[in-house]
Amino acid sequence: MLRTRGLTKRFGGITAVDGVDFDLGSELCSLIGPNGAGKTTFFDLLTGELEPTDGRIEFRHDGEWVDVTATPPSEIASLGVHRSYQITNVFPTSTVLENVRVAVQAHSDHSATFWRTSDAYEADLTAARDILERVGLSERADDLAQNLSHGAGRQLEVAIALAGDPDVLLLDEPNAGVSSESVDDIVALIEDVARDHAVLLVEHNMDIVMEVSDRVVVLNQGSVIADGDPSDVRADPAVQEAYLGGYETGDLAEDGDEPGEPEGVA
Numbered sequence: 001m002l003r004t005r006g007l008t009k010r011f012g013g014i015t016a017v018d019g020v021d022f023d024l025g026s027e028l029c030s031l032i033g034p035n036g037a038g039k040t041t042f043f044d045l046l047t048g049e050l051e052p053t054d055g056r057i058e059f060r061h062d063g064e065w066v067d068v069t070a071t072p073p074s075e076i077a078s079l080g081v082h083r084s085y086q087i088t089n090v091f092p093t094s095t096v097l098e099n100v101r102v103a104v105q106a107h108s109d110h111s112a113t114f115w116r117t118s119d120a121y122e123a124d125l126t127a128a129r130d131i132l133e134r135v136g137l138s139e140r141a142d143d144l145a146q147n148l149s150h151g152a153g154r155q156l157e158v159a160i161a162l163a164g165d166p167d168v169l170l171l172d173e174p175n176a177g178v179s180s181e182s183v184d185d186i187v188a189l190i191e192d193v194a195r196d197h198a199v200l201l202v203e204h205n206m207d208i209v210m211e212v213s214d215r216v217v218v219l220n221q222g223s224v225i226a227d228g229d230p231s232d233v234r235a236d237p238a239v240q241e242a243y244l245g246g247y248e249t250g251d252l253a254e255d256g257d258e259p260g261e262p263e264g265v266a
């Protein structure tokens with residue numbers, strides 16, 4: 001679905017992403033690593049928000065590999081790669097339904113038509129309602145987005161990303177700031193969208209990573225230090241040393257950190 005070759009991003013003297021070769025298939029792959037490992041920079045490169053210093057990015061589109069290195073974000077989105085942004089593309093004073101309808105309309109073929117028919121409007125509304133049902137927000141459809149809890153806000157961001165009918169979803173800490181009661185909803189949502197999308201997930205909570213991932217890739221100082229099955233990656237001594245520090249499932253819940261988070265993770 002997506003691949004990088006020799007992908008590199010330098011900021012002055014800092015190499016944030018260092019020659020990364022990465023392939024994403026039809027799977028749920030988690031990208032983990034300590035603070036400053038380069039995860040956000042890697043996402044920003046994939047979505048076109050940053051231009052690489054070196055290397056290339058390709059997406060599979062209509063059966064062909066397309067080189068999208070240094071392509072603007074809107075074009076990358078139109079090729080089927082969507083990122084769930086943290087709040088930034090939600091209109092707080094619009095309803096939940098309207099937020100998703102606008103996102104559906106922006107993607108639909110008839111969006112460029114000035115005189116949109118009421119049929120097109122109804123079709124977009126129906127599609128938006130279906131998406132809200134899928135992410136578990138149907139009952140909040142008429143609420144203003146600004147009145148949602150953090151967890152429901154994350155569900156709305158995923159709904160907006162789904163409205164673009166993506167092939168690849170990049171989920172950027174969908175669990176960040178979410179109350180412990182809502183974590184199960186977010187985990188269920190991640191697992192659900194992964195059934196019919198390739199998903200690349202950045203997530204600090206290792207319990208979630210171990211539960212949902214088909215594959216885990218570990219970045220450290222911009223380089224991939226491990227890539228494979230979650231349990232193999234967890235047992236990898238290099239990963240333990242760079243990031244996990246003796247992590248066992250659930251064992252960090254008692255020491256004041258968030259459950260499942262390696263120590264020192266923001």
Ligand SMILES: Nc1ncnc2c1ncn2[C@@H]1O[C@H](COP(=O)(O)OP(=O)(O)OP(=O)(O)O)[C@@H](O)[C@H]1O
Pocket residue numbers: 011014015016033034035036037038039040041042266
């Ligand atoms: N715009 C920038 N200008 C200069 N340095 C940057 C910039 N963005 C990131 N960096 C540096 O690049 C490195 C990688 O940062 P990045 O935010 O990608 O890591 P991360 O793995 O996402 O970290 P975190 O888990 O804390 O979000 C860090 O050393 C960071 O300070």
